[in-house]
Amino acid sequence: MSDVLVCLCTCPDRAIGQRIAEALVGENLAACVNILPGVHSVYRWHGAVEHADEVLLLAKTTRARMDALQARLLELHPYELPELLAVEAVGGLPAYLDWVANAN
Numbered sequence: 001m002s003d004v005l006v007c008l009c010t011c012p013d014r015a016i017g018q019r020i021a022e023a024l025v026g027e028n029l030a031a032c033v034n035i036l037p038g039v040h041s042v043y044r045w046h047g048a049v050e051h052a053d054e055v056l057l058l059a060k061t062t063r064a065r066m067d068a069l070q071a072r073l074l075e076l077h078p079y080e081l082p083e084l085l086a087v088e089a090v091g092g093l094p095a096y097l098d099w100v101a102n103a104n
Helices: 014-026 063-076 094-102
Strands: 004-011 032-045 048-062 085-088
Touching: 004 014, 004 063, 004 094, 014 032, 014 048, 014 063, 048 063, 048 094
Parallel strands: none
Antiparallel strands: 004 048, 004 085, 032 048
């Protein structure tokens, strides 16, 4: 089992995504956050199908940092219910996985 997690989070725009990414990296909650533009989301919310143009954050962190990352994301994110999914890194370049695990 890997200690490294990749967390996915959508944000309404690049400015908010940048602010969240800088906070997570700056506070040592993530080793790296990629900001991917051009995401179009289709989802059901309060009984209606919604559409939104968003950016996607890919935050690399560890299990040990996950609870703190989640709490901080909830403080920073403007959505009523932000997306936050953590996916275990089942493989990768060992040196990179070590870097994520030891980034601080």
